[in-house]
Amino acid sequence: MIQFDRVSKRYPNGKDALSKVSFTLPAGQLTFLTGHSGAGKSTLLKLIMMIERPTQGQLFMDGQNLNGFGNRHIPLLRRKIGMVHQNHQLLFDRSVFDNVALPLIIAGYARADIGKRVRAALDKVGLLDKERLNPIMLSGGEQQRVGIARAVVNKPPLLLADEPTGNLDPALSEEIMDLFHDFARVGVAVLIATHDLSLIARYNHRLLTLREGRLIHDGDEGGTHGG
């Protein structure tokens, strides 16, 4: 699904955020991405979202080289990526339904279709009865689930999550993780960037560890990082 081939990113201020990072995310796999703050997690996500472009190396998505994408193709690329944020990035000037419908409206789905798909996504995260509410009335865990519903509503092949359990207690974190597992099971490539070592420890998934922009570990959770 995603392939990094010796990707480096140097910001204009001279800071090397990523150095020669190579890895592949296959479809249907759940992968953790960890590292200290400043290790390059955000940069890596930004490169996939094409918010930033690599300074060196190749980045492939679905076999297509992203370096060859013009700026006007970026929106189309992003429609293939579901993004879950730590702070949910929900809009509080509209209902839960309208928040989740936004990617479909943007992608140009027919009205009738939108209703069906939004309800399917809300049903998936267990919030079907809250569609008329404003997200500000929901709890943190519910807001996060609305964010997930929005990320998956147009069935993207890739799901990125940036600290998705950052503000949640362990029980709620587990619910969220269960959702991610479900998506991976139906073939979605899921990449979860997190600091939460206990969360990583609880599941035996592939783990990518970044340190100072280098990929120092790629494999099972066992025997990694020192904190």
Next chain:
Amino acid sequence: MAANKGPRNATPIKQRPKTERPRRVVGAQTAHTSLKDRFISWRQHHRDSFRDALQRLNAARASSAMTILVIAIALALPAGLAVLLDNARAITRGWDGNAHLSVFLDMETSEPRQRELAAQWQQFEHIERTEIITRQQALAEFKALSGFGDVLEALPDNPLPPLIVVFPDSTDPVTLRALENRLAEQDGVDLVQLDVEWVRRLHSLIELGERLISALTLALAAAVILVVVNTIRLGIESRREEIVVVKIVGGTDGFVRRPFLYTGFCFGFAGGITAVILVQVALWWLGGPIDELLTLYNSDDSLTSMALSSLIALPVFSGILGLLGAWLAVGRHLGDIEPNF
């Protein structure tokens, strides 16, 4: 202004590829929706954007009203002056018809010779007709009109020269001046008097007025654009979160831009309509005194208001200015807002 319109602003520097890279065609295969669906949805989004723009104007009624009023006042000023100038031009058009040249002949010119000259000049370019006034006629007219009849009786001889009145077919100052020179060179002509200096001055004044209004229109149109730029900029700032989310879930620049362009157009259009109302109210207010003034100047005209075409053109023009302002604001500030995490 023009400098801000360039494609420079279309792409945020941040997104530009650092080096030239092979281009690849992507697009159709990434879309899950049919072309028809996308067209319907595109139309729907235009409708939604327009409704959204109106709702937002309505939601912030006080500040919207102020913006609209600023635009209206800026446009009403040149529009109102243009109407007054139109009226001035209409009135002086009637006066132009009276422009003529009085050609005084040598005292000894005989009456048949006078007729001959008048007939000859009639063939000249730019002369519509000529009229002769013989020395006797002139004397009779002068006696009747001046009240100096008795004095003239006392004179041994008729002191008035024979006269040919030349009516030109044009009131163009250059043509008149040329005609005046040509007639002055003719045999038997003593003096040519062009009695249209004041008409010329009036024409110059009207022309000056036109230029001033043009300059004023340009300056105030720029002001309208700037007002809209600023208003839209604030709107963009207040919807920053929404823009970020829309960009993350794959909204195109056009999708993000659309509601703001509609807002700009609505501001402009509403401002234009308000300007029309302001001008009409002002004309109604000035109508009485101006009609009175016109009567004093022996004019049958009364104050004419804006032409129907201007009534429509002003809001449309203003709407376009609003659209332009929104475009500039969006081009300048939308690129600054990029997702970050």
